[in-house]
Amino acid sequence: MEEEFLIKTKNNLLISQKDKETLKYYGIDVDNYKTLNELLYAIDNILDNEDLDSDEEEELDYIANTLQERNYYLNFNK
Numbered sequence: 357m358e359e360e361f362l363i364k365t366k367n368n369l370l371i372s373q374k375d376k377e378t379l380k381y382y383g384i385d386v387d388n389y390k391t392l393n394e395l396l397y398a399i400d401n402i403l404d405n406e407d408l409d410s411d412e413e414e415e416l417d418y419i420a421n422t423l424q425e426r427n428y429y430l431n432f433n434k
Contacts, residue, residue, distance in 0.1 A: 369395065370426060375419045382406075382416065392427040396420055 362370045366387040371379075376386050379395075382402055389395040399420045403413060 365389070367391075370430070371423070375422065378415060378419060382412075392423050392431075396423055396427075399423075 360372050360374060363373055363376070364370060365376070367390045369386060369389065369392055371386055379386055379399070384395070384398050384402070386395060389398065399416055402408070403416055403420075408416070
């Protein structure tokens, strides 16, 4: 359960420990990104350019969608 809690990265991005570890598996160190948009771009780059099976694509899509929703709720005026 603790792996689902949000943690702050070196640059104050919020992400779950599980998602951070999953992205590390794909060569994405979230501590190297300053904005969620940069991180989302890196995820999209892997989705577009790597030969992934359907489970891997779903996993990365899920993380990207979660990050996009979090970005919306944290950074856009309502």
